[in-house]
Amino acid sequence: MTASDAGLSLTIPGPLLFARYAYPPNALGYCGPGDSAELLEYAGLGVVDRGLAAIAHRFLGAWPYLALIASASRREPLDADVVEAYWIGNRLLRNVPGSLFATHLTDRFGPGLTDPAQLALLGGRPHHNFHVFAVYPWTGLLRAGPAAEPLRVLDSCRISWGTVTAVHGEAADVSTRPLQYVAGRLRLGDPVVRWMLTGSRGYRLTRDVQPGDVVSLHWNWICDVLSGPQTSELRKATADVLALVNHALGRPAVGSALEPVVRPAVGLSGPGSGTFVPVAALPDAMS
Template sequence: MFSATNRVLTADGVFLCSRYAYPPNSLSLCGPDRHEELSYYSATALIDKGTGEILQNFSTLYPYLCLIAYQNNIRNPLDRQVIEAYWLGNALLEKVKTRNFADLLKDKLMLKKMKPRQLKRIFNFFPQIPLPHHSFHVLAVWRRTGHLDIPHTLETMDACLINWGKILGFDGNQSIKIESQKLEFCKGKMCFKKKIIRSVIFQGKDDILRNNLKKGDYISCHWGYFCQKLSLRQLNDLKYYTRYSLNVINT
């Protein structure tokens, strides 16, 4: 059983995960067809048992969370540390063994139907220290396998990545203007074009996190939606693990 403190932490983790899971779910790209409920949870932070049940039905997301939690002896896959590890990146990723990561991709993410040479091609791109980070799944697994739900272009990968940016201003109550970066091809490799302007929308008119933002803050975004305000540590972690995944792909 979780203590009262653990229940609070779990609810915090569920809310944070909802912030990142809702954007693609709203576009019917992943997860169960329950985007109206997930939108409510994500925008209001009013979390209940149903929130966790929705997140457990994300066929790609939840196995990643279970792997990270198990490898770090964390009982609940929806613990905030685990959620941050997958979406933003943190030290928990360093403790995941390559063998276990490979098993996840084969057994849980429908790659076991692939031919041996295709699997070998994927595993050859694993770094010495495995990183089951969201950016790795976007850049490596999707790109190398062709296991796609929509026609996969560079623009799609850029939208699917968790991007970061500095707030330049606000467009009324609808969106945020940020200075960010964009995924591009540079001499046959993927890179980030810096200092591009993005317009990021709030997660509904009642977005509970909108009032804590000001010009100069750094935020994260997913599929064009504002996810959260980033601390310096979170910003640095997101930059580090995303760029690490990018370097793996370009090697």
């Protein structure tokens, strides 16, 4: 890998955008291949080559979602819009029908894990935050108690956003709304200022940030500077999935992390007599 073609254009290539968001959990050993330092170097130098694509393919959690979004939109998995759809959100998510997404989840995680498929039928989308809240077990563990650790993991693992208030070398203060669990319901709290990493060993995931920038956050790292439309998409994706999981959390606990919120309607994933409730009809979780 060299820096000879490291100049970044206004449109970030898909593999680099993937590296920006995939590095923080990879550095903690949570997903992807073992050499996280290489991923940070790719992001910092702005280099795109076959090596970076090969690394992205080894993220077994994220890659199938990229492939699903790409297939539904007739694009490649590392197309910039596909990568943006998964991590931030954009119009391509709406190209994936709920029935297709439900089948994808059942095929990946087995017929015994029915709840994410049900949430897909309710309007869930193949966004990273859906995976965090609806597929990982941490949401269901909230009501098993104590809630502090599941809440910390959910808040760190989701892609969130905030406004930079000060920059200190390879760190910055960011005003962001933390995830809260109140009266059996997930919501975003009032803004607090948190310390976030902007770089390590001279490498940054995004360009230098400035006070006033709205940025995306993942595991205590600033991943990117967001535009207004990107911020709106991320806010919507977050609100939608929180409404879905709050609807599920409101049901009695019977034995699984998130109990099914509705039986499948006829023609979606088998016979049944349930009612399809679009996510827009569920309570707002952003307040």
